[in-house]
Amino acid sequence: MEPLLLQDMRRIFLATLLLAGLSGYAQDYLPSATRITQTVNYLASDRLKGRGTGEKGGEKAARYVKQQFAKIGLVPGNHDMWFQDFTFDRGKHTGLKSRNVIGYLDNGAAYTIVIGAHYDHLGRGGLFDGKYPVGQIHNGADDNASGVAGLLELARYYTENSERENFNFMFIAFGGEELGLQGSKYYVKHPVDSLANIHFMLNMDMIGRYNPERGVGIGGYGTAEEWPAIFKGVTGDVKFFTDAAGKGGSDHHSFYMAGVPVLFLHTGGHDDYHKPTDDVPKLEAVAEAGILRIAIELINRAMGYQKLNYAEVK
Template identity: 70%
Template sequence: MKKVLFTGLCTVALFIGAQAQDTIPSASRIQRTVNYLASDKLKGRGTAEKGGVKASRWVAKAFRKLGLQPLVDGSYFQDFTFDRNSHKDIPSRNVIAFLDNGAARTIVIGAHYDHLGRAGLFDGKYPVGQIHNGADDNASGIAGLLELARYYTKNNTKEPFNFLFIAFGGEELGLQGSKYYTNHPVMPLDKMHFMLNMDMIGRYNPERGIGIGGFGSAKEWPEVFKGIQQDGIKFFTDAAGKGASDHHNFYMHQVPVLFFHTGGHDDYHKPTDDAHKLQAAAEEKIIKLEIQLINRAMTFPELHYTEVK
């Protein structure tokens, strides 16, 4: 009888341990995500290319597996078109999912899934026909988005804020997805606690550290950041809320922002930005740092937007 009870307790403990492990950000899972999104199969996830559409469907499927809600008429997709130079009515889409905690305010977590594809829409700026896999830019950010989505849906805690997870399309062609979303939000922007954006978080340089922009976009950020540290990760802050990534459009609509970026490198916007160069173990730690900041920010009932002069 005691042996059966002990065996049962061990089984329960192992199950709980496996659940906890499944929740924690994982370097191996990050690497698998990037391996797929930055594979030649997706041909660089170009906007208006088959690989970009496949990537959007894959992200939607991942959201569905996590049990997140679709918000656009029962769909995860917010479709839109835009013009760029001589190219008209270019189709793209955002992939949007919601974690409803019954709260009054919502935290937005975002990253763009598109990359240059085979560069056909860039008017010769990049080598046309070559696959630009975009492992760091921005398969790494989507990996971070999915790890945070997993953490907040599986941590057995009902947070005091809702979460809106958005994978943006058309970022490389002028922040088109976030521009469309902030002009056509599925939830009121004045009910957003803040927006956290990840763009190129997969090539950590320990000498530089990771930059966190938007530090000046909310009155409370200095207090939120007090005492925050993560083993193996150095970070520095930048006040700017504006920038060349999707947080910019939220900031312009008076939503406080944070922007995570590990910096430029020789493979930026080149066909050599491949998955094997990802530093997944460092990215795992960066996501753990983000969780600390998100959790600290949730101790404030509201963040107050400030304009960075």
């Protein structure tokens, strides 16, 4: 039998371990650099061969996102279906098939926040008419496996944080972005719910190559009357700057043109953009987790308003 003092010390030690474990478990919904890396490792692996539209790798990526949405606890967001299939033409390439992946968090609210990122990349370059090296795998770790990782982290946060927010959430992984924003263009023409019921749309495209001298750019600052007030006093572990524009070369553009306020997170261009060298070892996962924490603060602040008022950027 142990002396009483030793027993007490052991009980205190075990209780401390238990509380630490419970605390760690309770915070598991916060953005995680480890999970971000795991997601990017899969999506940007050679086995997916660059996630090309109409290629098996792109189809695998869409199924992966669907599986992760279901695992997190979302429900199918397209009238009880996970996928929103569509076809499109691009130049001499006709009848191309792709799909959006849509997960939904129903909080019984009147309005919905849309959070998006495109999952496709260049594949092996075959649909780009020689613009990129044909036959070489373009893994697209930053563009845009990093954005999909962010999409999944935000889905986890709002599903598992034990809060019932006063907005619904729709999480969309867009297909066909690299071929002309095809997935988001299709969605705004065939929305699951009226576009008038969208509070705002947040888009993440290339958020994995943080440069501390530049910071992360947050576009769309001018697309809602309320954004300046929402941004006031926001700080984080990473540096950021704002840009008024709602237009741009990613999927938020489609929503802005349809009259929806937007935000766009982007860590900027780099020498590996649209090259086979955009690979996982260059990912800045810890910084990406910091970017997502800023996104969460902005989303939470925006939920303090009943509905954002769209503003056209001059």
